[in-house]
Amino acid sequence: MSPSALALAAMMALWLSALLAVAPFMLWFERRAPAFMQDRLGPNRVGPLGLIQGIADAVKFIFKEEFTPASADRPLFLLAPILALIPALTTYLVIPFGPEVEIAGHRLNLVVVDSDSGVLLFLALASLGVYALVLAGYSSNNKYSLMGSIRASAQMVSYELALTTAVVCALIPAGSLNLSEIVDYQRAHLWQALTQPVGLLVFLVAAFAETNRLPFDLPEAESELVAGYLTEYGGLRWAMFFMGEYMSMTTLSALCVTLYFGGWTLPFADFGGLPGLAQAAIGFTVLVAKIFLFLFLFVWVRWTFPRFRYDQLMRLGWKALLPLAVLQFVVTAALTIAGVL
């Protein structure tokens, strides 16, 4: 293996291990954090502070029966959970977690795919996620599942528009679709969370809808649709949807951090003088810490707001978020041309 291929493999291994750790951790965190908000204890029996709860749950999923309904479309029914993991396991490739550093005598850019269309690749791969939900609902051959996936596809296609427009606003000042250059721009100027608060708001709300989280979890609204497209799934297949959701939350948070909160950088701190490996470690740690704050926000919002009604969801997406994103677009473009940003 050539040194550059080895470096790419090492970076992918780092990302993958972090992403795979997210699901069991969030399984614990999503019960423990709201428990403290509601003055309860939450799961605290398995391991110190209940931290090993996620692994106990994973073991349970693995040993559960893999049930396929008799009337299900079997190939698609088996394919859907696998598709749910594809966007989660590919989009992290374009997120940078450090500057160009020198490790063992080799120049190395701390991002797996350093592409001039990085953001586009992210959005393209993320948009494939909707197939898992659509196929899950169709192949289950169950009216609740079908209702859930029709809602999911309508919701995700609608909110993708607002999300993409907000992302475009964040690209204008840096004048690039390369996420590394956007981080560099924010190092030289201000964090874009300060210069584009409306764009950030639109991005966050659309991100909640894209990941089907409360208050936008209509595709799996349990009081109306049993569990939506997940109704017929159980065991490890259900767990794969679950992992896909948590990993998508993580990668969308990573995109949010990179576009609006300076990515792997810290304000007023420069680690440029340190050896390359230390810079990589610090960059990744800072990025993960910022991502964690957003994961907390996801949990916090879930346990705070009630679910939207379907018509409210569509009205919010098309009549509020999209115009706001377009407004941010015009303002940002004008300010950039005027030389303010």
Place this chain on the structure above:
Amino acid sequence: MEAAVFLLFGLVALVSAIMVVAHRNPVYATMSLVVTLVATAVLFVLLGSPFLAALQILLYTGAILVLFLFVIMLLNIGRERPSGARTTAQTWGSVLLALLLAGSLCRLLWDAHSDSVPAPLEVQFTSLRGVSDLLFSTYLLPFEMIGLLLLVAVVAASWVARRAEGEPPVDPEEERP
């Protein structure tokens, strides 16, 4: 390595393209089209244009084909039943079109074998910056006209979907006094 990737994804694209027309279940046919488009996107990356690949996946697989699936699910279209009755005009028409396509493909193959191989496109035509420069300078008028065309289509679609006067509103919010 490059040849192996090309052969693999070229083969995947071909087989799934045949599946698109051959499969009797519309959902499977649509999913085969998804596979075809993703495999061609990989070939675009191989040709040095990740921008085109990202656009293809974002627009075609991420948006348009999702709507295809959406419509198929909404209308609940079942398996297509084999129909023996095909008119002679249909048969002859399809034979003629197939011959035309085969002829133009043969012509392309012939050209590729002779010396007049077209030079690969330069970066200024395949990169993001190159394409947008061309769109907003040389091809500005066609580009804007396509935008206008899409706007007209959107207006027409919402006119078709409008409620006739006196029809009860679909929006539950509007029912309240």
